[in-house]
Amino acid sequence: MTLSEDGASLGEQLLEAARRNNTELLLTIKSELGNDQVKLSELINSTKEPINQNLALHFAAQLGNWEVIDILLDIEGVEIDPLNREGDSPLHLAVKYANQEPEHGTFIVDGFLDAGSDPRIKDVHNLKPVNYVNKDNEKLRELLESAEYAISMEIADDEQVEKLAEGQNDDDDDVGSASDSE
Numbered sequence: 001m002t003l004s005e006d007g008a009s010l011g012e013q014l015l016e017a018a019r020r021n022n023t024e025l026l027l028t029i030k031s032e033l034g035n036d037q038v039k040l041s042e043l044i045n046s047t048k049e050p051i052n053q054n055l056a057l058h059f060a061a062q063l064g065n066w067e068v069i070d071i072l073l074d075i076e077g078v079e080i081d082p083l084n085r086e087g088d089s090p091l092h093l094a095v096k097y098a099n100q101e102p103e104h105g106t107f108i109v110d111g112f113l114d115a116g117s118d119p120r121i122k123d124v125h126n127l128k129p130v131n132y133v134n135k136d137n138e139k140l141r142e143l144l145e146s147a148e149y150a151i152s153m154e155i156a157d158d159e160q161v162e163k164l165a166e167g168q169n170d171d172d173d174d175v176g177s178a179s180d181s182e
Helices: 010-020 023-032 037-046 056-063 066-073 090-100 102-114 138-181
Strands: none
Touching: 010 023, 010 037, 010 056, 010 066, 023 037, 023 066, 056 066, 056 090, 066 102, 090 102, 090 138, 102 138
């Protein structure tokens, strides 16, 4: 494991970069790993603080550190919905942050949703991110509900396509059988 001059591992540096929104440190870590997407994603996906099992994305989301989030989400292979000890995904924590900073938090939540974060994930309290939205933040509530609806429509469309494909396969078999018998 690579250590910095002060003895911190790359993982410790990564978590510190996420906590402090330190993009310079994050870019240094990327450079130390040769911008290798696999090594970077492995480091990001496996580095947890021991108490709450938070990863870099958790810290950045909880603190509203968009610049670090943006860099992390651009790294191929980074798990976008890791869960900490409480079952919170970074999206859960971004919503909680949005309760303190509505405009900036909503922007961050939107960024997570655009990157593919799943708003249907429930934490250990059986609550989805939308369940943590303050009553007066209708914009955020609508954003999360729209994302859930879009996912449900995609699933329904996928199921319909599968049924159609199965139906076409059945028809193809029938056509093949009919032509074989002629």
